[in-house]
Amino acid sequence: xxxxxKICGVSDPKTLNYILNHPHPPKFIGFITNYEKSRRFVEYxxxxxxxxxxxxxxxxxxxxxxxxxxxxxxxxxxxxxxxxLYDVGPExxxxxxxxxxxxxxxxxxxxxxxxxxxxxxxxxxxDIILFDSKGYHKSESFDHNLxxxxxxxxxxxxxxxxxxxxxxxxKNKDFIIDLSGALEDENGKKDINRINKLLSxxxxx
Numbered sequence: 001x002x003x004x005x006k007i008c009g010v011s012d013p014k015t016l017n018y019i020l021n022h023p024h025p026p027k028f029i030g031f032i033t034n035y036e037k038s039r040r041f042v043e044y045x046x047x048x049x050x051x052x053x054x055x056x057x058x059x060x061x062x063x064x065x066x067x068x069x070x071x072x073x074x075x076x077x078x079x080x081x082x083x084x085l086y087d088v089g090p091e092x093x094x095x096x097x098x099x100x101x102x103x104x105x106x107x108x109x110x111x112x113x114x115x116x117x118x119x120x121x122x123x124x125x126x127d128i129i130l131f132d133s134k135g136y137h138k139s140e141s142f143d144h145n146l147x148x149x150x151x152x153x154x155x156x157x158x159x160x161x162x163x164x165x166x167x168x169x170x171k172n173k174d175f176i177i178d179l180s181g182a183l184e185d186e187n188g189k190k191d192i193n194r195i196n197k198l199l200s201x202x203x204x205x
Contacts, residue, residue: 006027006029010029010031015190031061051078060080062078064088093106105130112146130156130157162179164183168205
């Protein structure tokens with residue numbers, strides 16, 4: 001059994017409702033909150049309506065790249081369980097966590113072994129460490145073997161162009177698996193059939 005799934009980049013009510021009502025839902029759903037370069041970005045007024053819903057024990061995650069105080073104040077009362085932070089130093093992470101009383105996923109972007117060890121600066125602050133590629137809004141891969149030395153005790157998540165058919169290879173790994181691009185059609189829209197395939201497959205592993 002894998003440790004859990006996160007579906008990231010949900011931006012419309014139809015997709016969100018489908019995931020929430022699936023017989024094998026993921027543990028997390030991510031919403032791109034302030035990174036406008038991403039085609040998955042959700043503008044604030046739309047986001048406010050989108051996440052104002054019964055979550056059914058799924059953790060809603062606000063994905064933020066180096067957020068300023070303005071956006072943090074704006075979203076502080078929205079229906080989020082976690083902030084997933086990119087490009088935020090340890091001290092600022094700590095400040096955000098305690099000020100907003102929110103759980104934190106720290107995203108470490110990886111291209112080599114030296115990037116991996118940065119997680120140690122956050123392991124006492126963050127609730128989950130996400131190891132991702134340098135691609136941000138682009139679905140890029142990195143060598144997952146770079147993570148072989150990471151502490152077994154660390155609560156960790158992995159992303160970086162993971163495909164649905166890759167899921168069985170994580171069967172004995174202690175990661176939460178984060179997918180986005182693999183669940184989209186040629187136009188970059190979330191595909192219900194791909195989401196169903198992922199969730200149905202993961203329930204058997």
